[in-house]
Amino acid sequence: MARHVGHPITVRAISSAQLPTRSKVFAIFVIIFIAVDVFFNPLRTTPLSSTYKTPNFVDFSFRLIFLRPNCKTSPSRLIRRWRMGCFASKSADSKASRLSRWRATGIVALRDGKLKSFPDEVLELDKSVRTLDLTHNKLVDVPEEISKLINMQRLILANNVIERLPMNLGKLKSLKFIILDGNKLTTLPDEVGQLVRLERLSISGNLLTGLPETIGSLRNLLLLNVSSNKIKSLPESIGSCFSLEELQANENSIEELPTSVCSLIHLKSLCLDHNNLKQIPPSLLKECKTLQNISLHGNPISMDQFQQMEGFQEFEDRRKKKFDKQIDSNVMISSKGLDEGVDL
Ligand SMILES: *[C@@H]1O[C@H](CO)[C@@H](O)[C@H](O)[C@H]1NC(C)=O
Ligand SMILES: *[C@@H]1O[C@H](CO)[C@@H](O)[C@H](O)[C@H]1NC(C)=O
Numbered sequence: 001m002a003r004h005v006g007h008p009i010t011v012r013a014i015s016s017a018q019l020p021t022r023s024k025v026f027a028i029f030v031i032i033f034i035a036v037d038v039f040f041n042p043l044r045t046t047p048l049s050s051t052y053k054t055p056n057f058v059d060f061s062f063r064l065i066f067l068r069p070n071c072k073t074s075p076s077r078l079i080r081r082w083r084m085g086c087f088a089s090k091s092a093d094s095k096a097s098r099l100s101r102w103r104a105t106g107i108v109a110l111r112d113g114k115l116k117s118f119p120d121e122v123l124e125l126d127k128s129v130r131t132l133d134l135t136h137n138k139l140v141d142v143p144e145e146i147s148k149l150i151n152m153q154r155l156i157l158a159n160n161v162i163e164r165l166p167m168n169l170g171k172l173k174s175l176k177f178i179i180l181d182g183n184k185l186t187t188l189p190d191e192v193g194q195l196v197r198l199e200r201l202s203i204s205g206n207l208l209t210g211l212p213e214t215i216g217s218l219r220n221l222l223l224l225n226v227s228s229n230k231i232k233s234l235p236e237s238i239g240s241c242f243s244l245e246e247l248q249a250n251e252n253s254i255e256e257l258p259t260s261v262c263s264l265i266h267l268k269s270l271c272l273d274h275n276n277l278k279q280i281p282p283s284l285l286k287e288c289k290t291l292q293n294i295s296l297h298g299n300p301i302s303m304d305q306f307q308q309m310e311g312f313q314e315f316e317d318r319r320k321k322k323f324d325k326q327i328d329s330n331v332m333i334s335s336k337g338l339d340e341g342v343d344l
Helices: 022-040 048-053 055-066 075-083 095-105 144-148 167-171 190-194 213-217 236-240 259-263 303-307 312-328 335-339
Strands: 107-109 131-133 154-156 177-179 200-202 223-225 246-248 269-271 293-295
Touching: 095 107, 144 167, 167 190, 190 213, 213 236, 236 259, 293 312
Parallel strands: 107 131, 131 154, 154 177, 177 200, 200 223, 223 246, 246 269, 269 293
Antiparallel strands: none
């Protein structure tokens, strides 16, 4: 929001040939700008002197006035934006207005911001934050104080360079979604197990070598995505994630599945492409009665082995039925879709 000021400022577009002298023009436009601003900007929160002394203002007045003829914005919209304080200077999207906007919506969206550290001002919002999205920044750390955001339901930190998570994370009892794809996490803290409302946990593309045993406490978890990590085995406790419908663990180094996965009676999709599995628990197909999709491409497991498993025929029937249903409801699927599952 209010990133207008952050756009690249194209002062270079004004060649010196077009201007008699830069400084004279400056003076004139600064005066015009001040005059217009004083009339139209009721939201200005900083005193004139401090606003207009910023180098931003000077560059900005150029952009505003010289580039105006090429600008697609209508004059009325320009004035409206001006009134909203977006055009005064970087400080016009003042901390106070940002905080009140975040407080009103409960959504703090700070994607693609080149942030290197966690924005402390967000912590001031404590109970108001429902969603915090810091996707695609350069965060390395998440502070322990994040536990102040006690009502947060969605925490989205994808594509940063986060190396560790705070232990206090476990205090965020309202969390339903945690998205941490594309970071540099090597472990998940045991405290993750305290997030009993969690429904979706996505940590693909990190450096995890395993998952904490405490993961079994996540009885409401529907989706777990740990694809593209360095996981060698899944904990036995995973079988206690009673609600799990989708387990994605492609591209890891998993050699064996714990037999407990057979207790995941709501599991619909189990994706384990490109691992080191030589076998899967013999009663998997028999016990997991809702399983419709198993993907085991790129594992040293033979189709024969798979077909001989108890419950294979029932699994096949379910899988076919699902595809038939999709065809019935006119969903386009590729013919490839029908033999997707294992390397046949
Ligand atoms: C899981 O992560 C992989 C890799 O980032 C991604 O391609 C896939 O769409 C994710 N799956 C789900 C269901 O979110
Ligand atoms: C089954 O899993 C594979 C691998 O993740 C995925 O590409 C495919 O879309 C899934 N099919 C269904 C029907 O869910």
